[in-house]
């Protein structure tokens with residue numbers, strides 16, 4: 001897990017590299033050597049069988065080198081592998097005379113060892129490699145790779161042995177240097193206007209820190225195992241190049257309770273429920289809010305649906321709310337510290353109650369039907385504030401912020417491409433609330449410019465009915481425990497939304513395959529135990 005790590009944009013990475021080189025403590029050439037060596041180390045660490053060199057049948061590598069410093073890394077890798085006895089083929093796309101200086105130097109060093117073949121779009125014969133190292137383009141990918149689609153198709157065929165078992169054109173393992181060469185490192189989007197094969201790498205070795213594109217969009221699935229290699233860069237003042245993004249992390253102290261506290265010290269959460277026959281979603285939220293430690297949780301259906309909620313959990317309180325006036329009256333009780341509106345609520349009911357929720361200024365989570373209601377009532381948007389958390393999935397996001405969603409859906413014309421992170425950040429800045437844009441790559445963006453990413457590609461079972469209701473409940477529970485007036489400066493709705501996202505995925509991870517949403521809240525105690533809360 002990447003918990004807490006900074007996840008860099010390519011601009012931030014370049015700024016860190018330049019600062020290191022400008023400091024005089026390291027040269028670009030040294031960094032390139034370390035980068036190449038790190039890739040070779042990662043290959044040998046992941047596949048220890050390569051450490052033993054068969055005398056008669058050396059391991060075979062094909063290294064694809066591009067026209068920039070990513071290609072430079074490739075020439076280093078080729079030289080180091082050849083030094084270990086590998087039969088190494090280098091294919092080069094570009095003009096040697098236009099290589100950046102460090103890459104050129106490594107090109108020349110390779111030329112003393114072996115041949116450089118042009119990257120030939122028609123030739124498949126050279127794909128007879130135990131390992132294919134892709135060092136065509138790295139963070140400098142700036143335009144679509146349409147011209148290379150056929151070539152990537154051939155690689156795909158060789159990896160998947162489409163040509164048949166005994167063919168010479170087979171590739172056992174696919175390794176990307178920094179990033180798969182068709183993937184935009186800022187967005188996790190494939191930069192191609194042509195249909196690209198779904199080329200999954202076995203491993204991607206990046207340097208210093210993960211980049212945004214490794215953890216969102218298509219990145220995680222295309223990159224395969226991500227190795228973040230230390231090349232001796234130091235993190236100085238990269239924050240001058242825009243806001244930092246981090247991987248969500250949680251600590252036991254975020255959830256601890258203290259011996260002398262009583263139930264009201266842990267807040268009172270209201271979960272608004274919908275009409276008869278729609279109560280399950282809100283009950284999931286309520287159970288999650290209880291499990292995550294809210295002192296009291298009250299479920300608020302309309303009076304006609306109260307009967308539906310008579311079953312367990314007995315810890316849950318119920319109180320009818322039929323209209324905005326009743327809700328506003330309830331909210332005069334200052335001990336009510338957070339609300340959740342949306343799960344199973346019904347769009348009309350959500351629209352009717354939203355003004356009272358927003359006017360209260362309380363911590364609140366707007367989910368599901370509340371988001372649809374909000375999209376239909378733009379006059380409510382100015383009522384959003386920094387203690388609101390909006391939890392849209394992609395469809396709800398498109399209803400709320402159609403222009404941003406459209407931009408996200410456009411085929412990227414150049415790198416850095418517009419990303420889900422950019423969209424969530426812009427949405428949050430626009431509406432003044434925390435935006436938690438759901439997916440296997442959940443992005444949490446705060447109106448103060450902060451953003452965190454939580455990658456949950458390893459728990460696909462989370463994509464199940466009711467899972468979002470549980471997440472909304474977890475956030476509400478944490479918000480209830482930390483009302484704005486108690487919260488210390490770093491404890492913001494943003495932080496609790498991020499924490500809840502991590503708990504949610506940890507609960508799913510703990511349960512494993514077969515998970516349904518009902519299982520999630522009851523995994524929270526185990527997650528807390530694992531965290532030593």
Ligand SMILES: NC(=O)C1=CN([C@@H]2O[C@H](COP(=O)(O)OP(=O)(O)OC[C@H]3O[C@@H](n4cnc5c(N)ncnc54)[C@H](O)[C@@H]3O)[C@@H](O)[C@H]2O)[C@@H](O)CC1
Pocket residue numbers: 017028031032033035066067068069070071072073100136137138139140141142143144145146177178207
């Ligand atoms: N600068 C440094 O100190 C270090 C850089 N490193 C490596 O350098 C890489 C970045 O190097 P660069 O900035 O030179 O960028 P890249 O090597 O990623 O690519 C830039 C080159 O590719 C061309 N290009 C981009 N998209 C193209 C497309 N679709 N079709 C054809 N050509 C295209 C550009 O015109 C440019 O010539 C990193 O990814 C990393 O692998 C590492 O060696 C670590 C140290």
Ligand SMILES: [K+]
Pocket residue numbers: 070134135136137138176177178179180181
């Ligand atoms: K690459």
